[in-house]
Amino acid sequence: MPRKKDDSANVPILTLLASKNLGIDQHSLREWKIHKQRLLRIKKGAKRARGPLLRRELEMKFQLHKEFVQAHKEGIIVFSK
Secondary structure (H helix, E strand, C coil), X not given: CCCCCCHHHHCCCCHHHHHHHHCCCHHHHHHHHHCHHHHHHCCXXXXXXXXXXXXXXXXXXXXXXXXXXXXXXXXXXXXXX
């Protein structure tokens, strides 16, 4: 059985309160509101803007591996925390 519409759910709230409830900053919320239609057209699970970041992530991964191997050679214990 469908629930009755609650009129209190349609009351607008402040951007500050909304961003706090969502756990994001106000700037991101404002950008989401501006680009709402573009974001709705994107397929669920689609990768967005991964071009330059992916290359940097790979470089960071290789650098981290080099540092791990060096620390292992020196006998330093490396934890995953």
